[in-house]
Amino acid sequence: MLHYQLQGEGPVWVFLHGFLESSSMWDVLPLSKLPITKLFIDLPGHGKSELQDPNPSIHAMAQEVQKVLVHLDILNFIVVGHSMGAYVGLELSQQPGFQKLILLNSNCWSDSEQKKQDRLRVAAIVQKAKYHFIREAIPNLFSNPESHPHFIKDLVKEANEMTPASIAFAALAMRERTDFTSFVNAHPEQFIFIHGKRDRLVSVDELEAKIKGPRIYLLDSGHMAHVEASEELMGIMASVLV
Numbered sequence: 297m298l299h300y301q302l303q304g305e306g307p308v309w310v311f312l313h314g315f316l317e318s319s320s321m322w323d324v325l326p327l328s329k330l331p332i333t334k335l336f337i338d339l340p341g342h343g344k345s346e347l348q349d350p351n352p353s354i355h356a357m358a359q360e361v362q363k364v365l366v367h368l369d370i371l372n373f374i375v376v377g378h379s380m381g382a383y384v385g386l387e388l389s390q391q392p393g394f395q396k397l398i399l400l401n402s403n404c405w406s407d408s409e410q411k412k413q414d415r416l417r418v419a420a421i422v423q424k425a426k427y428h429f430i431r432e433a434i435p436n437l438f439s440n441p442e443s444h445p446h447f448i449k450d451l452v453k454e455a456n457e458m459t460p461a462s463i464a465f466a467a468l469a470m471r472e473r474t475d476f477t478s479f480v481n482a483h484p485e486q487f488i489f490i491h492g493k494r495d496r497l498v499s500v501d502e503l504e505a506k507i508k509g510p511r512i513y514l515l516d517s518g519h520m521a522h523v524e525a526s527e528e529l530m531g532i533m534a535s536v537l538v
Contacts, residue, residue, distance in 0.1 A: 299344035300336060300364050302335055304333045307373075310375045311377075311381075312385055313378055315466050316434065317342065318454060320454065325522055340462070340466075341463070352471075362391060370393070374536070375394070386476045394486075399489045401492055404506075405477045416471070419468050420464075422467075426456070437520050477506055480507070482509075489503065489511065491515065492514075
C-alpha cells in the first residue's frame with residue numbers, strides 16, 4: 297500500500313503531490329488551521345512509496361490511492377492535487393464518494409503532441425543524467441527561484457533519491473493520461489482551479505480558453521503556488537469549507 301499520513305479531524309481532504317515531489321511538499325502550509333482530516337499520500341515511486349506496477353498509468357496511480365481510501369474506510373472526500381497530483385485527482389473524480397477537486401497549478405486536458413515528445417525525452421534522459429535533469433527542472437518551477445534557494449535545494453535532494461525508473465514511470469504516465477476537459481466543464485461545481493500567473497508549465501491563456509464554468513483563482517506565483525503564494529492559497533482553501 298502507498299505510504300500515507302492521517303492528521304486532524306473533520307471532513308476528509310486527500311492531498312496529492314506533484315511530479316518529483318512527495319507529501320512533504322505540503323509541510324510549508326499551515327494546514328493544521330483548517331478543520332479537516334488531512335490524508336497525505338506519497339504517489340508510486342515518490343517519497344516513501346515504492347514503485348510496484350511498472351506499467352505507467354495515472355489511472356493505476358488513482359487505483360492505488362483508492363486502496364488507501366478503502367483501507368481507511370473513507371466514504372466521502374475532497375482532493376487537493378498539485379500538478380501531477382491533480383491528474384490523479386481527476387481519475388478519482390469518477391469514484392463514489394468524490395466531492396470536489398482543487399487543481400493546484402494543473403490542468404485537465406491531455407498532452408499536446410509536442411508535450412508527449414518532451415515526456416519521452418525526460419524518460420530517456422533520467423536513465424543517464426538524472427541529477428542534471430532534476431537540477432535543471434526544479435528551479436524552473438518557481439517564478440523567482442533566487443528567492444527560494446533553500447527550498448529548491450531540499451526539493452532537488454529529495455527528487456534525487458528517486459530512481460530513474462520511478463521518474464520515467466511518472467513522465468510516461470502523464471503522457472498517456474485521459475482528457476477530462478468535457479467532464480470538468482460539465483460539472484463546474486466539483487472543480488476549482490488555483491493557478492500561478494507566471495506558471496511556465498501551463499499558461500493562463502490556455503487555462504482560461506479551455507475551462508468554461510469552474511472557478512479559476514489566479515495567484516502571483518509560478519508553478520509552486522503553495523510556496524510563493526501560501527497565504528492566498530490558504531484563504532481559498534478555507535473558503536471551500538464555507
